[in-house]
Amino acid sequence: MPGIICGSDPRFTVRAMPSPTFTAQRPRRVALLGSTGSIGTSTLDVVRHLPDRLEVAGLAAHSKWEQLAGQCREFKPRFAVLCDPVAFKQADRSAFPKETELLCGEDAVARLVTDAGTDVVVSAVVGAAGLAGTWAALEAGKTVALANKETLVVAGPLVTELAAERGAKLLPVDSEHSAIFQALTGHTPADVTRVVLTASGGPFRGKRAPELEAVTPAQALKHPTWQMGPKITIDSATLMNKALEVIEARWLFGLAAEQIDVIVHPESIVHSFVEFADGSVLAQLSPPDMRLPIQLALLYPERLGGPAKRLDWQKFSALNFEQPDRETFAALELGFEVARSGGTCGAVLNAANEAAVGRFLNGEFAFLDIARCCRAVLSSHDYETRPTLERLKALDAWARQEVARWTRTRTPVAPSP
Ligand SMILES: NC(=O)C1=CN([C@@H]2O[C@H](COP(=O)(O)OP(=O)(O)OC[C@H]3O[C@@H](n4cnc5c(N)ncnc54)[C@H](OP(=O)(O)O)[C@@H]3O)[C@@H](O)[C@H]2O)C=CC1
Numbered sequence: 001m002p003g004i005i006c007g008s009d010p011r012f013t014v015r016a017m018p019s020p021t022f023t024a025q026r027p028r029r030v031a032l033l034g035s036t037g038s039i040g041t042s043t044l045d046v047v048r049h050l051p052d053r054l055e056v057a058g059l060a061a062h063s064k065w066e067q068l069a070g071q072c073r074e075f076k077p078r079f080a081v082l083c084d085p086v087a088f089k090q091a092d093r094s095a096f097p098k099e100t101e102l103l104c105g106e107d108a109v110a111r112l113v114t115d116a117g118t119d120v121v122v123s124a125v126v127g128a129a130g131l132a133g134t135w136a137a138l139e140a141g142k143t144v145a146l147a148n149k150e151t152l153v154v155a156g157p158l159v160t161e162l163a164a165e166r167g168a169k170l171l172p173v174d175s176e177h178s179a180i181f182q183a184l185t186g187h188t189p190a191d192v193t194r195v196v197l198t199a200s201g202g203p204f205r206g207k208r209a210p211e212l213e214a215v216t217p218a219q220a221l222k223h224p225t226w227q228m229g230p231k232i233t234i235d236s237a238t239l240m241n242k243a244l245e246v247i248e249a250r251w252l253f254g255l256a257a258e259q260i261d262v263i264v265h266p267e268s269i270v271h272s273f274v275e276f277a278d279g280s281v282l283a284q285l286s287p288p289d290m291r292l293p294i295q296l297a298l299l300y301p302e303r304l305g306g307p308a309k310r311l312d313w314q315k316f317s318a319l320n321f322e323q324p325d326r327e328t329f330a331a332l333e334l335g336f337e338v339a340r341s342g343g344t345c346g347a348v349l350n351a352a353n354e355a356a357v358g359r360f361l362n363g364e365f366a367f368l369d370i371a372r373c374c375r376a377v378l379s380s381h382d383y384e385t386r387p388t389l390e391r392l393k394a395l396d397a398w399a400r401q402e403v404a405r406w407t408r409t410r411t412p413v414a415p416s417p
Pocket residue numbers: 033034035036037038039040060061062063064065083123124125126127129130147148149150173174175226227228229230231232290
């Protein structure tokens with residue numbers, strides 16, 4: 001079997017190389033969840049450039065049926081899924097090619113990812129909504145290229161245990177985790193002292209709290225280096241994205257929270273560092289272009305020429321690093337706290353953040369309310385060390401309600417059920 005299991009594999013290493021006959025016989029068949037988003041469209045660009053190596057088995061989106069239909073006309077997958085039943089009803093069947101069966105809902109996503117014709121699942125839905133498809137893929141023993149960091153934030157220990165139990169492979173797409181994974185490969189946990197995640201610092205780097213009280217969604221959506229969907233772009237502005245990535249690294253690589261640090265690197269060229277016991281530090285560098293980590297996860301361990309941008313050494317001048325401002329960007333500390341506490345904390349933080357970001361984008365929250373509200377909801381929940389998946393789902397729903405209550409009352413939230 002090709003591939004690795006991140007975090008569950010005690011050696012962070014390749015179990016076996018793909019057999020040359022496998023790759024020569026046929027392309028890898030990709031089921032893409034979140035095909036109409038930023039990661040989804042970048043994934044399709046990778047497939048477009050490597051038609052001998054990759055093909056689309058199925059595509060899933062939430063509601064953008066016209067865009068999905070266009071993707072189906074180009075890639076002719078066997079299945080297309082619209083998760084939103086209203087969009088499914090509205091969708092014009094004649095816009096989809098005859099080769100593609102259009103399906104609806106969570107069961108259809110499970111059918112797509114578990115299908116015998118699927119080799120690798122790209123998990124690129126935004127938010128906790130991405131957990132179900134990732135879970136179904138791992139349960140079926142499929143290789144998962146994981147962009148949806150919320151899966152690990154919500155249920156890291158359960159997800160990595162499931163992958164290990166089913167012999168499923170979990171390959172990082174998130175740029176920092178891909179960089180760490182590349183640097184870790186071939187080493188044992190004992191070799192590693194710590195990892196340092198790089199953060200661009202977002203559009204408000206260098207600003208202090210009084211300057212951030214009145215910033216608008218339009219200002220927060222102007223990321224300095226990456227083109228991404230709205231939710232993760234707001235997370236980058238608050239540094240909640242880095243908080244979520246600390247938690248993601250904790251579970252994906254089986255590191256202690258104390259082994260994870262964050263440094264601000266405004267150019268987004270160094271995608272993270274790994275520090276080894278002998279004092280050596282390895283980093284992975286490339287321009288900010290998600291097509292590189294996506295392609296690596298899809299074709300791992302092969303490195304082929306693809307569509308990703310190259311570093312231009314003529315233009316390359318300086319790489320800058322600075323300490324994050326943990327006081328102003330209070331969300332970052334929440335990530336370290338949750339990485340230390342584990343249990344139910346990740347699900348609560350994630351749901352509170354998703355709801356708070358939604359309210360900021362709707363104009364109901366000030367920018368700094370996002371971290372304030374997340375702190376309030378997290379502090380008031382009934383902590384459990386070893387929750388079930390059902391309990392995590394119930395807490396996800398509870399945390400979203402508590403954000404609504406916090407919005408109305410701005411008073412301490414009630415204890416969780
Ligand atoms: N963008 C990036 O560069 C990076 C993203 N990531 C992670 O990847 C994931 C995707 O991010 P990004 O591509 O930016 O997000 P986008 O907002 O651009 O895309 C989200 C995708 O998810 C679909 N979707 C939304 N809600 C649901 C739902 N309830 N059920 C099923 N599908 C849904 C959307 O469908 P529709 O369009 O029909 O609404 C769309 O296809 C996130 O977890 C993010 O943190 C990680 C690293 C980098």
